[in-house]
Amino acid sequence: MEDSWIDRFKGLSRLPDDIRSELEKGSQIVSVPAGTQIFAPGQTADNLLLLLEGTVRVQQKSETGREVFLYRVHAGESCVLTTACMLAFEDYSADGIAETDVSAAAIPRRTFDSLVAKSPVFREFVFTAYSRRITDLFTLIDDIVFQRMDVRLAARLLELADEAGVVHATHAVLGTELGTAREVISRTLSEFHRRGWVEQSRGEVHVTGRAGLERLVRSSGAQA
Amino acid sequence: MEDSWIDRFKGLSRLPDDIRSELEKGSQIVSVPAGTQIFAPGQTADNLLLLLEGTVRVQQKSETGREVFLYRVHAGESCVLTTACMLAFEDYSADGIAETDVSAAAIPRRTFDSLVAKSPVFREFVFTAYSRRITDLFTLIDDIVFQRMDVRLAARLLELADEAGVVHATHAVLGTELGTAREVISRTLSEFHRRGWVEQSRGEVHVTGRAGLERLVRSSGAQA
DNA sequence: TATGCTTTGGTGACCAAGTCACCAAGGCAC
DNA sequence: GTGCCTTGGTGACTTGGTCACCAAAGCATA
Numbered sequence: 001m002e003d004s005w006i007d008r009f010k011g012l013s014r015l016p017d018d019i020r021s022e023l024e025k026g027s028q029i030v031s032v033p034a035g036t037q038i039f040a041p042g043q044t045a046d047n048l049l050l051l052l053e054g055t056v057r058v059q060q061k062s063e064t065g066r067e068v069f070l071y072r073v074h075a076g077e078s079c080v081l082t083t084a085c086m087l088a089f090e091d092y093s094a095d096g097i098a099e100t101d102v103s104a105a106a107i108p109r110r111t112f113d114s115l116v117a118k119s120p121v122f123r124e125f126v127f128t129a130y131s132r133r134i135t136d137l138f139t140l141i142d143d144i145v146f147q148r149m150d151v152r153l154a155a156r157l158l159e160l161a162d163e164a165g166v167v168h169a170t171h172a173v174l175g176t177e178l179g180t181a182r183e184v185i186s187r188t189l190s191e192f193h194r195r196g197w198v199e200q201s202r203g204e205v206h207v208t209g210r211a212g213l214e215r216l217v218r219s220s221g222a223q224a
Numbered sequence: 225m226e227d228s229w230i231d232r233f234k235g236l237s238r239l240p241d242d243i244r245s246e247l248e249k250g251s252q253i254v255s256v257p258a259g260t261q262i263f264a265p266g267q268t269a270d271n272l273l274l275l276l277e278g279t280v281r282v283q284q285k286s287e288t289g290r291e292v293f294l295y296r297v298h299a300g301e302s303c304v305l306t307t308a309c310m311l312a313f314e315d316y317s318a319d320g321i322a323e324t325d326v327s328a329a330a331i332p333r334r335t336f337d338s339l340v341a342k343s344p345v346f347r348e349f350v351f352t353a354y355s356r357r358i359t360d361l362f363t364l365i366d367d368i369v370f371q372r373m374d375v376r377l378a379a380r381l382l383e384l385a386d387e388a389g390v391v392h393a394t395h396a397v398l399g400t401e402l403g404t405a406r407e408v409i410s411r412t413l414s415e416f417h418r419r420g421w422v423e424q425s426r427g428e429v430h431v432t433g434r435a436g437l438e439r440l441v442r443s444s445g446a447q448a
Numbered sequence: 449t450a451t452g453c454t455t456t457g458g459t460g461a462c463c464a465a466g467t468c469a470c471c472a473a474g475g476c477a478c
Numbered sequence: 479g480t481g482c483c484t485t486g487g488t489g490a491c492t493t494g495g496t497c498a499c500c501a502a503a504g505c506a507t508a
Contacts, residue, residue: 060362060365060366062366062369062370066370068365068366068369068370070362070365081358083351084351084352084354084355084358085355086351087347087348087351087352088348088351088352088354088355090352090355090356093359093362093363094362113344113347116340116341116347117340117341117342117344117347118341120337120341123311123337123340123341124311124312127307127308127310127311127312128308128311128312128314130308130312130354131308131309131312131314132314134305134308134358134361135317137358137361137365138284138294138317138318139317140365141284141292141294141361141364141365141368141403142284142286142292144365144368144369145286145292145368145403146286146290146292148493148494149493149494150493170455170456170457171456171457171458172455172456172457179365179369180494180495181494181495181496182456182457183457183458183459183494183495183496183497184493184494184495185457186456186457186458186459187458187459187494189457190458200457202455202456202457202502202503202504203455203456372464372465373464373465374464394484394485394486395485395486395487396484396485396486404465404466405465405466405467406485406486407465407466407467407468407486407487407488408464408465408466409486410485410486410487410488411465411487411488413486414487424486426473426474426475426484426485426486427484427485
């Protein structure tokens with residue numbers, strides 16, 4: 001019991017024993033390969049997913065066919081917004097895609113509902129996750145409206161770079177992430193290159209001047 | 225009992241009698257004048273508000289000092305996103321301002337928590353409200369990223385016009401509503417005027433050619 | 449290995465929108 | 479009335495998004 005996945009979630013470790021075991025028995029661990037569509041518009045979500053490994057990218061298809069990146073769910077977080085739709089029996093308008101191989105604890109509607117009813121700790125966990133997600137959305141809107149593209153791109157590069165400082169993404173992908181066009185990414189990256197902050201090769205960007213990017217991000221009164 | 229405010233909320237009318245009376249006894253009707261700040265960042269929300277009369281505008285102050293309009297709560301709806309913060313004991317990052325005189329049923333945290341625990345119908349009400357709000361935010365992001373300003377302004381004018389077709393708002397206010405600059409509103413309105421769709425006077429816009437605005441909105445594959 | 453297709457990235461021209469600086473007219477307080 | 483503040487208008491300029499291309503890199507396969 002003491003090695004349960006439950007302990008990977010800060011808000012859940014305080015659960016009393018009876019609730020813990022109901023949660024463990026009433027849920028199951030699932031694994032899906034990278035690229036899997038985890039949920040999609042028009043398809044009712046039946047499970048709340050708590051991510052154990054990997055990342056899930058949540059985006060929305062616009063009426064015009066293009067896509068907007070909304071947020072990314074990391075290990076230790078939950079796809080909590082789907083719960084609204086689970087309990088409301090409404091369709092979700094965004095889709096979620098496994099960016100890497102993913103494993104997660106899947107809590108079916110029945111278990112979820114029962115835990116929300118029984119456990120104040122579980123309720124707090126769920127609403128805290130909500131609150132964080134919603135705040136993130138607010139910040140996203142703020143960024144889109146007021147922040148310059150070069151600052152947003154710099155921040156995103158720093159966020160996506162691996163230990164070696166390499167970002168594995170095409171210009172087109174970076175474009176969708178930031179809700180802009182590929183050309184804009186190309187132009188901005190050329191500018192970053194000119195300043196000696198990045199090197200480019202096909203499908204990846206090497207961050208060579210973290211400090212410069214960081215200075216740019218900080219200079220715009222930005223946070224995180 | 226049959227004239228209770230509860231019946232103004234579709235999702236609540238199915239509440240069983242014991243829950244209904246708990247809700248009525250555990251909440252109170254409050255009224256505030258137009259312009260009141262109903263909740264603000266850094267101030268914990270203590271009540272879930274169910275709006276009976278009036279409208280509340282929810283916006284966020286950005287780091288740069290400017291404001292982004294997020295959404296508007298109408299009579300018959302709830303400021304449900306504040307519940308996330310109520311139960312998560314976290315601060316809300318947006319502020320809510322009464323646009324008109326407002327009356328609302330205020331449900332304190334204690335009552336809210338107890339109802340969520342006891343009543344599946346109440347849970348569904350809450351999560352449905354969430355789901356709608358979140359979907360709205362997604363649509364907003366989509367609009368901001370992909371929709372042209374003239375289309376967005378046209379849609380907003382149609383939405384804000386009273387029965388006489390008059391919108392009471394300065395260019396600056398319309399600017400914040402759409403997350404753009406006053407100048408852009410001025411220019412776009414001049415263009416609408418040139419096309420005979422609106423007349424302007426200080427602090428208000430008269431919609432004289434609904435059909436034209438509607439055509440513009442429809443032409444861009446927009447909904448609602 | 450040559451041939452062609454697809455993916456990725458680069459570029460110039462153009463348009464839409466945000467920013468800046470400034471001015472003019474309307475309304476209000478005194 | 480006089481001055482002040484709010485509201486709206488305008489031109490010049492920058493940033494970002496769109497469109498139409500093209501070139502180079504990778505890949506399949508004949």
